[in-house]
Amino acid sequence: MAVQTGLGEPRGPWFVSPELDPDGRTRWDGPGSGRESGPRWRGRLLAALGVVLLSTASGAAAGGWVASRDGAPGETAASAAPVPAELVTAAERTVPGVVSVLVGGGGRTGASGSGFAIDNEQHIITNDHILAKGGDGSVTVELPDGRRYAAEVVGREARSDLAVLKVPPDAGLSALPLAKPNSTRVGEPVLAVGSPLGLAGTVTAGIVSALNRQVRLGANRHTAVQTDASINPGNSGGPLVNARGEVVGVNTAIATIDGNGSIGIGFAIPIEQVQQTADTIIGKGG
Numbered sequence: 207m208a209v210q211t212g213l214g215e216p217r218g219p220w221f222v223s224p225e226l227d228p229d230g231r232t233r234w235d236g237p238g239s240g241r242e243s244g245p246r247w248r249g250r251l252l253a254a255l256g257v258v259l260l261s262t263a264s265g266a267a268a269g270g271w272v273a274s275r276d277g278a279p280g281e282t283a284a285s286a287a288p289v290p291a292e293l294v295t296a297a298e299r300t301v302p303g304v305v306s307v308l309v310g311g312g313g314r315t316g317a318s319g320s321g322f323a324i325d326n327e328q329h330i331i332t333n334d335h336i337l338a339k340g341g342d343g344s345v346t347v348e349l350p351d352g353r354r355y356a357a358e359v360v361g362r363e364a365r366s367d368l369a370v371l372k373v374p375p376d377a378g379l380s381a382l383p384l385a386k387p388n389s390t391r392v393g394e395p396v397l398a399v400g401s402p403l404g405l406a407g408t409v410t411a412g413i414v415s416a417l418n419r420q421v422r423l424g425a426n427r428h429t430a431v432q433t434d435a436s437i438n439p440g441n442s443g444g445p446l447v448n449a450r451g452e453v454v455g456v457n458t459a460i461a462t463i464d465g466n467g468s469i470g471i472g473f474a475i476p477i478e479q480v481q482q483t484a485d486t487i488i489g490k491g492g
Contacts, residue, residue, distance in 0.1 A: 296397055296451040297409045303380040304444055306348040306401040307332050307357075307371070309340025316340050320400030320444030321347065321371060322453070323379035329488055330371040330379070331480060332443030333458055334362045335423070337369055347373050350407055361487035365426050366479060367458055370487045382445055385452035387478045390414055390431060398435040398457055398472070400444025410436040414454070421473050423459055430473035431455040437472040446474040456480050 303323045307330075310316030317339035321332035330347060337345065337359065345357040357371040373379070391414065398410050412435030419432040433446060437457050446455040455474025463469055 290395070290449070292449040293395060293397060293411060296447055296449055297399070299451040300382060300397065300399050300445065300447050301407050301409065302350055303382040304350065304399045304407065305330060305379070306404075306406050306440075307336055307443060308346040308348060309337055310343030316343060318401065318404065318440055319442040320440065320457070322399075322443075322445045323381045324384070324484060325381050328373045328375060328377050328379055329360065329484070330357070330373065331456060331484055332369050332371060333456065334364050334367045334369045335458075336442055337362060338364070345371060347371060347377075348406065349377060349379065353377070360491035363483055363487065366475065366483045367423055367426070367428070368456065368475065368480060368483045368487075370484055370491070382447070383450075383452045384481060385448060385450075385454045385477050387481075390417060390448070390454045390476070392417060395449050396433055396435055396454060397447050398433065398437045398441060398444065399447065400437070400441040400457060402436075402438035402440040404440055408441075412436065415471070417476075419473060421459060421461075428458070428473070428475065429479075430458070431476050433472050433474060434470050435472060436470065441472075453477055453480075 300322075305321050305323075307319045307321045308316065309318070317336050319333055319336035321330040323329065324331050345359060346354055347357045348354050355373040355377055357373050360370040360372050362369040394414050396412060396414055398412070400408060402408050402410075412433050414431060415434050416432040419430045421428050421430050431446065431454060435446065437444075437460055441457045444457050445453040446457055448454050454477050456477075457472060457474050459473045461469055461471035461473070
């Protein structure tokens, strides 16, 4: 059964591929116990190299034949489609306004997530569940350039899973533009920006998979934007932006199969709700 869970504390980028030793060298472990003997694995290696050489030769021949038909001699077709220029521009505009949010003492007693600036007064949007998981401890905001500021909690709303923070004016964060209400469309490209697993300034791409998706976070139900842009623990509170660099939602949850990690389905609070809640909180809290 698929369930939706909130995203919170980064678990750290310490994962090691099972095919590598801790020092990064390739293992030659066989399917049985112990390592394979020298002649056996050397034979497999030579066979694999033969396949690679054969594939390389045939690929070069095919490439030369295609080039001779479709272009000048010696030219080869592009192996990958170019990255859309508008997404590159959107990422460049977005990253400077996205921060890491650190709550409490770190480790099991704290929590981490993301946030972004929404105005020139240095108000920052994030998820309420990050603050709740941090045990209502002190909140620190880390900027893209590494500077850290103690943040004021302007206000929180658990029902919408949103909170507003504020940092001093000299932080100089760039406010991100917000998309117009009801302008988001299924199929349009989007970027998720934040600090997954503690890796600040991470950008991943996908599309809007669905709108008005009903999901549950804790005791509350939400109407969310669904996306296949890769989001992971630590992305919570970060922006989901369109190709124009406009925020269309706040990354808040992922779907899992029996609680076992991300399966490429994420959810964001729609910008219409974010704007309304932020205006209310800032109006009350200053």
